[in-house]
Amino acid sequence: MKFNPGSPTGARHPELGAPASETGGRDSTRDTVARIVLERGPQSAADIAHALGLSAAGVRRHLEALVSDGILEQCTPRRVSSATGPGRPARAYQLTDAGRASFPHAYDDLATTALRYLDETGGADAVTHFADHRAAILARSLAPSLPAASVDPATQADALAAALTGQGYAANVQSTPAGVQICQHHCPVAHVAAQFPQLCEAETRAFEQLLGTNVQRLATIAHGDGVCTTHFADRSRVSPAGVTVPARPVGVSAAVSTTAKSPSGRNR
Structure with missing residues (x-):
C-alpha cells in the first residue's frame, strides 16, 4: 500500500467535508485514519468511525491494513471509548515509530x-x-x-x-x-x-x-x-x-x- 499521510479525506474530520467511503479511495481513507490517530492519540475503531461517519466494521478493515503495513499497532486504551460508552474498554490503536516517521518532518x-x-x-x-x-x-x-x-x-x-x-x-x-x-x-x-x-x-x-x-x-x-x-x-x-x-x-x-x-x- 502506498501511504500518503499528507492528504487526509473524510467527513467529520476538521480538514474535510464529504463523508469518506468505506471501500472507495481506500488509500486516502487509510491516510485519514492514521492522521486522526496522530492528532488525537490512541483511538478505537468506534472513535474513528464516529469522526469519519463510517461504520466501525469498515474502519476496522482500514485499521487492520494499517497494522499489517506497520503504521499502527494495538495498545491498551487509556480511557473508555467515547463512542461506545461505559463497559469493557475497546481495542485501541496507536502509531508505531515507523508510522510517525511517515508523516512530514523537519x-x-x-x-x-x-x-x-x-x-x-x-x-x-x-x-x-x-x-x-x-x-x-x-x-x-x-x-x-x-x-x-x-x-x-x-x-x-x-x-x-x-x-x-x-x-x-x-x-x-x-x-x-x-x-x-x-x-x-x-x-x-x-x-x-x-x-x-x-x-x-x-x-x-x-x-x-x-x-x-x-x-x-x-x-x-x-x-x-x-x-x-x-x-x-x-x-x-x-x-x-x-x-x-x-x-x-x-x-x-x-x-x-x-x-x-x-x-x-x-x-x-
Whole structure:
C-alpha cells in the first residue's frame, strides 16, 4: 500500500467535508485514519468511525491494513471509548515509530541549520571535522561486513554494497573495463549534502579506508546526478602507462560525468 499521510479525506474530520467511503479511495481513507490517530492519540475503531461517519466494521478493515503495513499497532486504551460508552474498554490503536516517521518532518531543516551554525561559528574546518566524524561512525558500522583487503575488488565491492543496502542506501555494483563502481540509489542525507558537500567527501574517504585503495566519486545524488557512483580500480586492469582511467558512471550521462574532473574528487 502506498501511504500518503499528507492528504487526509473524510467527513467529520476538521480538514474535510464529504463523508469518506468505506471501500472507495481506500488509500486516502487509510491516510485519514492514521492522521486522526496522530492528532488525537490512541483511538478505537468506534472513535474513528464516529469522526469519519463510517461504520466501525469498515474502519476496522482500514485499521487492520494499517497494522499489517506497520503504521499502527494495538495498545491498551487509556480511557473508555467515547463512542461506545461505559463497559469493557475497546481495542485501541496507536502509531508505531515507523508510522510517525511517515508523516512530514523537519529533520533536514534541523540538520542544515545546525551545520550552518557550525560553519558560521567554527568555520569550514569545523564542518569538515563533523563530516569526518559522521563518516567514521558509518565506516565502523560497515567494517564487520567486509572481507579482508586481500580479496579481489569485485568481492569487496559486493560486500560493501550489501552492507550499505542494509543501512538504507540501496546500493549495487557495476563492473566496468576499468574497475568496479558502487552505485548508491538512495542517500539519507542528500538534501543536507547538497549544501554541505563535505559529507560526500568524508564518505568517499571512509570508503578508501574500508577498501584499502584509492577511490573516486564520479557522481552524487546531492549534486543532482540521480545516483551516487564511486569507482575504484581493479589493479589487474591497468593501461600500458600503469594508469587506470575510471569509466563513466553507469546510468549517468556524459555531461554529468564531468563532475569527477576536480583533482580532489569534489563535485562542483
